[in-house]
Amino acid sequence: xxxxxxxxxxxxxxxxxxxxxxxxxxxxxxxxxxxxxxxxxxxxxxxxxxxxxxxxxxxxxxxxxxxxxxxxxxxxxxxxxxxxxxxxxxxxxxxxxxxxxxxxxxxxxxxxxxxxxxxxxxxxxxxxxxxxxxxxxxxxxxxxxxxxxxxxxxxxxxxxxxxxxxxxxxxxxxxxxxxxxxxxxxx
Numbered sequence: 001x002x003x004x005x006x007x008x009x010x011x012x013x014x015x016x017x018x019x020x021x022x023x024x025x026x027x028x029x030x031x032x033x034x035x036x037x038x039x040x041x042x043x044x045x046x047x048x049x050x051x052x053x054x055x056x057x058x059x060x061x062x063x064x065x066x067x068x069x070x071x072x073x074x075x076x077x078x079x080x081x082x083x084x085x086x087x088x089x090x091x092x093x094x095x096x097x098x099x100x101x102x103x104x105x106x107x108x109x110x111x112x113x114x115x116x117x118x119x120x121x122x123x124x125x126x127x128x129x130x131x132x133x134x135x136x137x138x139x140x141x142x143x144x145x146x147x148x149x150x151x152x153x154x155x156x157x158x159x160x161x162x163x164x165x166x167x168x169x170x171x172x173x174x175x176x177x178x179x180x181x182x183x184x185x186x187x
Contacts, residue, residue: 009035013158013169016068018076019046020098020107020115021056023084028091028098028107029053032068032080034159039130044118047128052084057129061120062104065131066112070155070168075111077166103135113139113154 017033031053036046044065048054057063068076075094084090091098098107101117108115115138118131144150157166 009161012160013167014161016076016157016159016166017046018066018068018079018109018112019048019053019057020064020066020109021053021062022060022105022107023052023056024059027088028096029056029084030066030079030091030094030096030107030109031084032076034161036065042133043121043130044116044133045124045128045130049127054127054129057120058123060105062101062106063118063120063129063131064101064104064106064108065116065118066109067114067156068166069113070157072111073157073166076157101135101137108137113142114149114156 014034015037017036018030019033020028020030022028029052031048031051033046033048035048036044039045046065048057053063075096078094079090079096082090082093087093095111097110099110101108103117104119106117108117115136116133117135117137118133121130121132123129138149142149142154144153151169151172155168157168160167
């Protein structure tokens with residue numbers, strides 16, 4: 001038996017994205033966003049509503065998307081519940097420092113180990129921001145022996161839209177593009 005919930009944003013896992021921008025004075029800002037995801041090999045979309053971050057994004061046509069991790073869960077939640085319009089020291093209070101992206105006019109948050117550096121392509125339906133991923137930068141501490149990002153070393157968190165919690169992703173359970181071959185039949 002199944003229970004129907006109607007139209008709800010129940011997609012699991014739901015990434016916790018920290019959107020970084022600069023204001024007109026070059027001050028860094030960040031906000032927590034859960035509504036968005038990858039929509040192609042080099043594109044991402046985030047639905048942000050109206051915030052200081054969106055004003056900055058429109059101004060600079062650029063933003064970064066850092067992936068929240070378990071180590072910085074509290075700081076990432078903080079930047080989602082406090083507005084830079086009301087707290088000018090928001091980044092400092094979160095304990096976040098930044099380095100300007102080499103590729104777009106947006107900040108890379110040094111404490112978060114994975115960042116997508118994006119340029120704005122267009123705004124859809126007033127609050128959805130479609131961006132082109134220009135570069136992905138990763139702290140070497142989350143790279144495996146093969147030089148690639150390793151989920152054995154990186155603990156991204158997911159947002160539970162039902163109970164409003166954050167969860168770490170779990171263990172590896174299979175091999176993509178391989179395990180399904182067990183069900184193939186030779187005809």
